[in-house]
Amino acid sequence: MESVIRTENLTHVYSRGTPFEKTAIHDVSVEIHPGELVAVIGHTGSGKSTFMQHLNGLLRPDSGSVYVDGEDIFASKEATRDVRFKVGLVFQYPEYQLFEETVYRDISFGPRNMKLSESERDERVREAARLTGVGEELFERSPLELSGGQKRRVAIAGVMAMRPRVLILDEPTAGLDPAGCAGVIRNITDYREETGSTVLLVTHSMDDAAKIAGRLIVFHEGTIAMDGTPDEVFSRQRELVEMGLDVPQSAAIADALRARGVALPASIYTSRSLREAVLDLAGGVAPC
């Protein structure tokens, strides 16, 4: 299959030549296919954010290259600028980027930069607002007076409104309450279903990763330590723990049960599959 994003031996060094020199990512080669939903996990400081900022040309690699739709994004200035609209990046704590007087104008900032027509812009803003659950009654409010969760949605809508073919979100649920987290995760899966976009999601929640992602990439000390289906990755529990990472709660429970001699099948990492496996053992039908 043709890949939508491909990186080759990507290496990035911060503050080169100073006492603070730091190799953030080293020799990262990866291919992302169209329509995939990839969860990227890794300990804080493992280089996830640095890697993501290369994919839309915000950071230039010290060596290596990035191809989007087979084209080198650093080949020319125009290519680097165009890729911003193809690959949409939602930063960590994106609510700090809100600046317009009204929610509507803030969401339309990206489409305005794309030089779209008025009607096209309006359509996109409304679509993005609908997908993120930002009600139209908020359109004329100042983004600064919204609640934390609402601000986050507006900021995400601001990137979705550019209708990027690849949507990257850097820890979009950080600092939200459980309901807010679930809401944002739902927005992301909705966006993907409606537009058929490719999604890369940086997250610390193994449960979210297990639930929605078809592929997991694990970063460790600036390199890719694991890359595979949730099954493959979560079966290597010991290694994950050594990297300071967790496994989903259901996987941990299944593991503890196995250790006590309960004959559970392998590859349990969502609450649903755990429930089914336990019910199977109990003889089939759910009690209620």
Add this chain to the structure above:
Amino acid sequence: MLKDITIGQYFPGNTIIHRLDPRTKLILVVVYIAALFTAREWLSYGVMLLVTCAIVAVSRISVRTLTRGMKPLVFIICFTGVLNLFYTTGGTTLFDWWIFHVTTEGVKRAVMMVVRILMLISGTFLLTYTTSPMALTDGLELLLNPLKKIHVPIHEMSMVMSMALRFIPTLIEETDKIMSAQRARGADFETGKLLERAKALLPLLVPLFVSAFRRADELAIAMESRCYHGGEGRTRMKQLRMAGRDWLALFSGAALLALIIVMNVYGL
């Protein structure tokens, strides 16, 4: 990018220069500058250069870091050099054309001026490179303490200064982040006419101010909830103490200044 600004930056370390009391270092910088301006002839410049190099070596600050910090000042240094080269009279004429007269005295003055500025910058950079901003303001506050008698608000001034220093890196980092976030939405900070560029700064400045005010608010609340009420009767967790090495360093500084003065008197 913005990260490359190193003026006033602190590079942690554990050399003897790093461990000197900030008061000692502040006094020594003043003494050093006094000695620099007293030095008049080649020999005394040589002594100063030797001392400067020795301090740089002991502090383990790389020469590259030092020269990188000087980059923004290159223009001033060159300007001073050229000015001295053409506008000094005396000595034998080496070169004479139209309004340009270069004399041996001019060459000497130009070289000395440039060397002096370079050493001046190195000395003050070494102070900030090896002293944390907190230690620096604490030292300054203690040194200026006597001025409180004539009602100069020394404590408040040093508090303001230490907070400003503390938040400069934070603000730089934040600027970087917001710029990236807006670039990701297609903002363009580099091209366009002057007016367009000024307008393009809006998406950067508004969030920056909002967050600066938010931070100031949070800081004020944090300070109040820890019962901060000015410098009156406030004690310190980290007491500054002069150690043996501090007295030794101060003594060496005084000796250097004395030596340079004597050399000046004898025209060396």
